[in-house]
Amino acid sequence: MQEMIELTIDDEVVSVPAGTTIYHAAMEMGVVIPTLCFHEYCSANALCRVCVVEVEGSRVLVPACVAKVSAGMVVHTDTPRVRSARKTILEMLAASVDVSDSADVLRLMQDYNARSDRFPASIRRESDLIDDNPMYVRDYSKCILCWRCVQVCAQDAQYTFAINFTGRGYETHIGTFYDRSLTETTCVFCGQCVAVCPTGALKPRREWLLEEKDHAHTR
Amino acid sequence: MLTPDKITSTVCPFCGVGCTLELHIKDNTIYRVTSPHGSPVNHGNLCVKGRFGYDFLYSPRRVTKPLIRKEKQLPGKRTAAASLNEWREASWDEALDLVADRLTEIYQKSGSDAMGMFSCAKATNEENYLMQKIYRALFRTNNVDHCTRLCHAGSVVALQMAVGSSAMSNPAADVQFNDVFIVTGSNTTETHPIISLQMKAAIEKNGAKLIVVDPRRIEMVNYATLFLQQKPGTDVPLFSAMAHVILKEKLYNRQFIDERTEGFDEFAASMEKFTPEYAESISGVDRQLIIQAARMYAGAKNAAIYWALGIPEHTHGVENAMSLIHLAFLTGQIGRTGTGLNPLRGQNNVQGASDSGAMPWHYPGYQVVDNEENAARWEGIWNVEAGGLNRKRGLTNTEIVGAIGPGGILSMYIMGENPVMSEPNANHTRHQFEQLEFYAAQDLFINETHQYADVFLPAAGWAEKDGTFTNTDRLVQRVRRAVDAPGSARPDWMILADVAQRIEARLKRPQSSGWNYSHPGEIIEEMGRGVPDYAGIRYQRLESGGLAVPVPTVDHPGTPVLFEKSFPRGRGMFHPLEYKPPAELPDDEYSFTLTTGRVLEHWHGGTLSSASSLDDLYNQALMELHPQDAARLGFTDGEIARVSSRRGSIEIRVKVVERTSPGVVFIPFFFARAAANILTNDAIDPRAKIPEYKVCAVKVEKPGSSTEDGRLPAYRQRGRY
Numbered sequence: 001m002q003e004m005i006e007l008t009i010d011d012e013v014v015s016v017p018a019g020t021t022i023y024h025a026a027m028e029m030g031v032v033i034p035t036l037c038f039h040e041y042c043s044a045n046a047l048c049r050v051c052v053v054e055v056e057g058s059r060v061l062v063p064a065c066v067a068k069v070s071a072g073m074v075v076h077t078d079t080p081r082v083r084s085a086r087k088t089i090l091e092m093l094a095a096s097v098d099v100s101d102s103a104d105v106l107r108l109m110q111d112y113n114a115r116s117d118r119f120p121a122s123i124r125r126e127s128d129l130i131d132d133n134p135m136y137v138r139d140y141s142k143c144i145l146c147w148r149c150v151q152v153c154a155q156d157a158q159y160t161f162a163i164n165f166t167g168r169g170y171e172t173h174i175g176t177f178y179d180r181s182l183t184e185t186t187c188v189f190c191g192q193c194v195a196v197c198p199t200g201a202l203k204p205r206r207e208w209l210l211e212e213k214d215h216a217h218t219r
Numbered sequence: 220m221l222t223p224d225k226i227t228s229t230v231c232p233f234c235g236v237g238c239t240l241e242l243h244i245k246d247n248t249i250y251r252v253t254s255p256h257g258s259p260v261n262h263g264n265l266c267v268k269g270r271f272g273y274d275f276l277y278s279p280r281r282v283t284k285p286l287i288r289k290e291k292q293l294p295g296k297r298t299a300a301a302s303l304n305e306w307r308e309a310s311w312d313e314a315l316d317l318v319a320d321r322l323t324e325i326y327q328k329s330g331s332d333a334m335g336m337f338s339c340a341k342a343t344n345e346e347n348y349l350m351q352k353i354y355r356a357l358f359r360t361n362n363v364d365h366c367t368r369l370c371h372a373g374s375v376v377a378l379q380m381a382v383g384s385s386a387m388s389n390p391a392a393d394v395q396f397n398d399v400f401i402v403t404g405s406n407t408t409e410t411h412p413i414i415s416l417q418m419k420a421a422i423e424k425n426g427a428k429l430i431v432v433d434p435r436r437i438e439m440v441n442y443a444t445l446f447l448q449q450k451p452g453t454d455v456p457l458f459s460a461m462a463h464v465i466l467k468e469k470l471y472n473r474q475f476i477d478e479r480t481e482g483f484d485e486f487a488a489s490m491e492k493f494t495p496e497y498a499e500s501i502s503g504v505d506r507q508l509i510i511q512a513a514r515m516y517a518g519a520k521n522a523a524i525y526w527a528l529g530i531p532e533h534t535h536g537v538e539n540a541m542s543l544i545h546l547a548f549l550t551g552q553i554g555r556t557g558t559g560l561n562p563l564r565g566q567n568n569v570q571g572a573s574d575s576g577a578m579p580w581h582y583p584g585y586q587v588v589d590n591e592e593n594a595a596r597w598e599g600i601w602n603v604e605a606g607g608l609n610r611k612r613g614l615t616n617t618e619i620v621g622a623i624g625p626g627g628i629l630s631m632y633i634m635g636e637n638p639v640m641s642e643p644n645a646n647h648t649r650h651q652f653e654q655l656e657f658y659a660a661q662d663l664f665i666n667e668t669h670q671y672a673d674v675f676l677p678a679a680g681w682a683e684k685d686g687t688f689t690n691t692d693r694l695v696q697r698v699r700r701a702v703d704a705p706g707s708a709r710p711d712w713m714i715l716a717d718v719a720q721r722i723e724a725r726l727k728r729p730q731s732s733g734w735n736y737s738h739p740g741e742i743i744e745e746m747g748r749g750v751p752d753y754a755g756i757r758y759q760r761l762e763s764g765g766l767a768v769p770v771p772t773v774d775h776p777g778t779p780v781l782f783e784k785s786f787p788r789g790r791g792m793f794h795p796l797e798y799k800p801p802a803e804l805p806d807d808e809y810s811f812t813l814t815t816g817r818v819l820e821h822w823h824g825g826t827l828s829s830a831s832s833l834d835d836l837y838n839q840a841l842m843e844l845h846p847q848d849a850a851r852l853g854f855t856d857g858e859i860a861r862v863s864s865r866r867g868s869i870e871i872r873v874k875v876v877e878r879t880s881p882g883v884v885f886i887p888f889f890f891a892r893a894a895a896n897i898l899t900n901d902a903i904d905p906r907a908k909i910p911e912y913k914v915c916a917v918k919v920e921k922p923g924s925s926t927e928d929g930r931l932p933a934y935r936q937r938g939r940y
Contacts, residue, residue, distance in 0.1 A: 040256060041256040041262070041263055101220050103220065133836070134271075134832040134835035134836050135267065135270075135271045135832065135836065136271075152264075155423065155424075157264050157416060158264070158416060159416070159419045159423070162938075180938070182938075183836070183935070183937055183938065184936060184937070184938045185938040185939075186938050186939050187938065187939070188266070188267060188408075188412070188819060188939060189267040189270075189271065189836060190264065190265060190266050190267055190270060190412065191252075191265060191267070191270035191271060192264055192265070194270070195253050195254070195263070195265070195270075200220055204250065204251050204252075204270075204271065205832075206250050206251075206271075206274060206832075207221055207250040207251050210221060210245070210248070210250050211220070211221055214221075
C-alpha cells in the first residue's frame with residue numbers, strides 16, 4: 001500500500017500518494033496551476049518558474065512542477081505574490097523573445113494582464129531563422145529555453161542527443177555540436193522536438209512555407 | 220501560426236508499428252503531424268516517416284486521372300513508359316471497362332492459370348480482402364500474393380509449423396517487461412524506430428540486457444550487453460549452438476517442454492552436432508560469446524526474441540526462424556507478458572493483408588485452399604456454386620513473376636506494389652513484365668513496375684480513405700479519411716468493387732458474389748463471417764481505440780498476448796535442424812558477400828518515400844564498405860564503385876564505414892538508380908518461397924569510365940551515417 005500524504009491546497013485538504021508533485025496534487029482537486037516549460041511526458045525541470053506557488057513556511061516561492069508534497073504542507077496557488085511573480089516572468093519573456101507564435105504564452109499574458117512593453121530598455125535575443133534541412137525550421141528568436149526539445153532528443157524519448165543548451169547566461173541558446181547543420185548531426189528528424197515545442201520556434205517546414213504563403217497574400 | 224480547420228486521428232501509413240497520427244489540416248491540406256502522448260503503441264513519439272513523410276500526397280508526380288497507354292502494348296514487346304507523354308487521360312468508365320474487358324477475355328481464352336495479381340501490404344484489410352475475393356470468386360485462381368512473401372514468409376511458415384499461428388506473440392510495448400531480449404536480423408532503429416525507443420528505454424531505465432546478433436554493427440549495438448557479429452546466412456548454426464549449450468548445461472525448462480511441446484527428443488539429438496566450436500567455425504562468432512548469450516537468455520526471468528527480415532530472407536529462412544522458436548520452447552519464454560517470439564512486420568498492414576487472405580495457399584484467416592471444408596465455407600460467403608472455387612494452391616510472388624509468358628501467367632493486376640524494385644534479380648523481372656498480354660496498375664504513382672502497364676487507375680492515398688490496418692502486434696486500428704483525394708482519384712476499395720461488378724457482368728455469372736458496399740465497414744464484417752479472429756471487429760468498436768486480434772465476438776476485448784495456455788496447433792512442435800549454407804557464396808571472382816536492407820528514410824518499394832521530402836534527406840543508395848576493404852581496393856568515401864553479380868551490375872557511391880565487416884557489403888534496395896535487386900539472387904526457400912535477399916556473391920571494382928559519374932546525386936555527408 002502506497003503511503004498517502006495529506007496537505008492543504010487553497011484551503012482544501014487533499015490526500016495524495018507520497019512522491020506526488022504539488023502540480024499534480026492540485027490537478028487532483030481540479031486546480032490547474034499554469035505552466036510553460038512543463039510537459040506531462042517530459043522530465044520537469046522548473047526552468048520557467050511560471051508554476052510557482054506559495055508554501056507556508058518557505059522563504060521563496062516554490063515551483064509546483066517539481067516540488068513534492070509533504071505532510072501538513074499548506075499551499076496557496078493564486079496569491080497576489082504568486083500572481084505578481086508570474087506576471088513579471090511573462091513580461092520578461094515577452095521582453096526578451098518573440099512570443100507572437102506561442103499560444104500558451106499569449107494566453108497566460110492575457111490571464112495575468114502582463115504587458116509586453118514593461119521592460120522597454122531590454123535587448124531582444126534575435127537570431128536568424130535556420131532552414132538547414134528538408135523537415136523543419138528553427139527560429140530561436142522565439143525560443144523560451146523550456147528544455148523540452150533537448151530532453152525528448154535525449155532520455156525522454158529518442159536517445160539521439162543531437163541538440164543541447166549552449167552558451168551561458170544571456171547567451172544561452174539551443175544548438176548543435178559546433179553549430180553544425182542538423183543533417184551533419186546525429187539528428188534522425190523524428191520531430192519529437194517539434195511536437196513538444198510550445199512557442200513555434202521549431203516548426204514543420206511545410207507549415208512554415210504555408211504561413212509564408214499566407215503572409216505574402218495578406219501583405 | 221496556422222489554426223487547423225480540423226485534426227483527424229488515423230494510423231501511420233509506413234511501417235508495421237502502427238503509430239497513431241493526428242493530421243492537422245487547413246484548406247484540405249495536411250501541414251503538421253502530431254501524436255497524442257497517450258497513444259497505445261507509440262506514446263506520442265513518431266519517426267521521420269510518420270512525422271514528415273506524408274507529403275507524397277502532394278508530390279507533383281502523383282497521378283490523379285485514369286491513364287491508358289497511347290501505344291498498344293504487345294506481349295514480348297511491352298515497353299516501360301516513364302513519361303506521361305506516353306499515356307493519355309481517360310474517363311473512369313473507359314479505364315475500368317478496358318480492365319474488365321481484357322481480364323475477362325484472357326480468363327475466358329486461357330483460364331484461371333493465366334491470371335495473376337499482387338495485392339498490397341500498404342492497402343487496408345478491406346482492400347486486400349476484396350482484391351483476393353475478385354481473383355478467387357471471379358477468376359477462380361489462387362494466384363494471389365503480396366509482398367509478405369518477400370518479407371516474413373520464412374517466419375510465417377516456421378511459426379505455422381511450430382505453433383500454428385504467424386504473428387507476434389506479444390505486444391511490442393512488452394519490451395518494457397523484458398529482463399533479457401535478443402534482437403536479430405533487425406536494424407530496429409531504422410526499420411521500426413518507435414519499437415527501438417521502447418527497447419532503449421527498457422535498457423537504460425529498467426536495466427534490461429540486450430543481445431544483438433547481426434552481420435552489421437547496427438545502432439542497437441550501442442545499447443547491447445553482447446554483440447554477436449555473424450557472417451550473413453549463419454543463423455541456424457549460431458542459434459542452434461545456443462540451444463546446444465542450453466541442453467548441455469541443462470538450462471532448459473523441463474516442465475514447459477513436457478507440458479507444452481512435442482518432438483523434443485528428436486530435436487535434441489539433432490542439436491548434438493551444433494557445438495559452439497562448430498558454430499564459431501561457420502559464423503565467425505567467438506564461441507564464448509555464444510555460450511554467454513545462451514546462458515543469459517536461458518537464465519532470464521522474462522526473455523523475448525525480436526527479429527525482422529535478416530532471419531527469413533534466406534533460402535533457409537524457415538530453418539532460421541525455427542532456430543529462434545526452439546530457444547523459446549526450450550526455456551518456456553513464451554505465453555507470458557514480457558516474453559515471446561516477435562517477428563517485427565515491415566509494412567503498415569502486412570499482418571492485415573496476410574490475415575485478409577492475400578496469399579496463394581490461404582483463404583482469409585490462414586485457411587488452406589486445398590481443404591474442402593474451407594473452400595465450401597467461402598463458397599457460401601461469396602455465393603459461389605458448390606465446387607466452384609479453385610482448390611489448387613496458387614503461385615507465390617516470385618513464382619508468378621517467373622511464370623509470366625506463353626502457357627503461364629498472361630495478365631497481371633497490381634495494386635500498390637513495385638516488384639521491379641522489390642523482387643530479386645530485377646533484370647529478369649523486367650524481362651518477364653515485357654511478356655504480359657495485359658497489365659492493370661492501381662497506385663498513386665507510376666512506379667518502376669507500373670511503367671509496363673496498359674492502364675493506370677489512380678488511387679486515393681491513405682489519408683483520403685476509410686479502412687483498417689492491422690499492425691505488427693495484431694492491433695486492428697481505424698484509418699480515417701481526413702482530406703479529399705485530388706483530381707478523380709478514388710479509394711482502392713471503390714475501384715475494386717467497381718472492377719468486380721464489371722467483370723462479373725461480362726462473365727454472365729448467374730449469381731452475384733456481392734460487390735455492393737457503401738462503406739468499408741461492411742467489407743470487414745463480411746470477412747469476419749469466415750474469419751473467427753475478426754468476427755468481433757466492428758467499426759464503431761474501433762472508434763475508441765484498436766482491438767488486438769483474435770477478437771472472436773463483438774463483446775470480446777481482444778487478445779494482446781497469445782499462447783498463454785496453449786498453442787493454436789496444441790503443443791509446440793520442435794523440428795530437427797540441419798545447416799545449409801546460402802545458395803551463392805563468395806568465390807575468387809565474386810569475392811564479396813552482398814546483404815541488402817532498409818534505411819530509416821525509405822520504405823517498401825520506394826514508391827511513396829521517393830515522392831516525399833524523405834527523399835531529400837536520403838537521396839541515393841550508398842554501399843557500406845569496410846575500411847579494410849576500401850583501403851585494399853583504393854576507395855574513399857563517396858567514390859563511385861561498380862558492383863556486379865552473376866545477374867547484373869550497378870554503379871553506386873561507396874560509404875566507407877565500420878558498420879559492416881570485412882568482405883561484406885550492404886546496399887539499401889529502394890533506389891531505382893543503383894537498384895540492389897539487379898544484383899540479388901532469386902533462389903528461394905523451398906517451403907516459404909522467399910528469395911535470398913540477404914546473401915549473394917558480388918565483386919566490387921573501380922568503374923573505369925563511369926557512366927553514372929555526374930548523373931548520381933552529389934555525395935552529402937550525413938551525421939548519422
